[in-house]
Amino acid sequence: MDTFTVEAVVLRTDDFGDANRVVTLFTREFGKLEANAYGCRRSRSPLCGALQMFNHITATLVHGTKVDTIREADIINFYDALTADLERLGYASLLFEIVNRMTLPRQSELETFELLTNALPALSRRNPQIAALIGACQFMETSGVQLNFSRCVHCGAELVGDAAISLIDGGAVCLDCVDAAQDCRPYPEGLRRTFETMLSFDWRDDTKLMFNSRQVNAAENFFLDYVRSIIGTNLKSIEFLQAIQMR
Secondary structure, X not given: OOEEEEEEEEEEEEEEOOOEEEEEEEEOOOEEEEEEEOOOOOOOOOOOOOOOOOOEXXXXXXXXXXOEEEEEEEEEEOOOHHHHOHXXXXXXXXXXXXXXXXXXXXXXXXXXXXXXXXXXXXXXXOOHHHHHHHHHHHHHHHXXXXXXXXXXXXXXOEOOOOEEEEOOOOEEEOHHHHHXXXXXXXXXXXXXXXXXXXXXXXXXXXXXXXXXXHHHHHHHHHHHHHHHHHHOOOOHHHHHXXXXXXX
């Protein structure tokens, strides 16, 4: 049998049959992979504990004609805080859903793999809303579809003070160019600085994340509108977060 080993995070799981699971891995070596894990939902299966959402693992897979199969998996790190707290679960799911929806299979993306492994500890112990937004902003920055947050997309001028922003035009619009832009919305200086701080955040920095809660909420609402405009549908993780916030 042709086998190979990967380092991965568990990006998504889908049950099928009585005890099986389709597992979506984001791997260091090959980017996103889907594989079958037969019998892994049985408590006595050696795969049972390892193939849980958000786990950082090594896995040995067998090449299949259509779908690969996971034979072995060992945990490098697990983050039980993410499943013990609904808000943490929701925001971790948000980041993972964005990555899953916006990546293609078998395209090596080391930056994305490292972002996920860096974000998981932060989602477990820091403010999960802020950690998820930082992760999503940084992922979009490397995905090729990020908005320009700091310079006018029309004239290239660096922004100073309040401005406007357009999803259609691709980012920030200075006040001199507003009449040439489409579907602009207000883009206050505080929101711009929030995005700039998130994009430049170093995951190795253990200092407390200091953000204005009003600006974080504004950043979340704006950014999710942008993601939805690209994907074309709502995100299940957002529906989950809205449900728990209404409880």
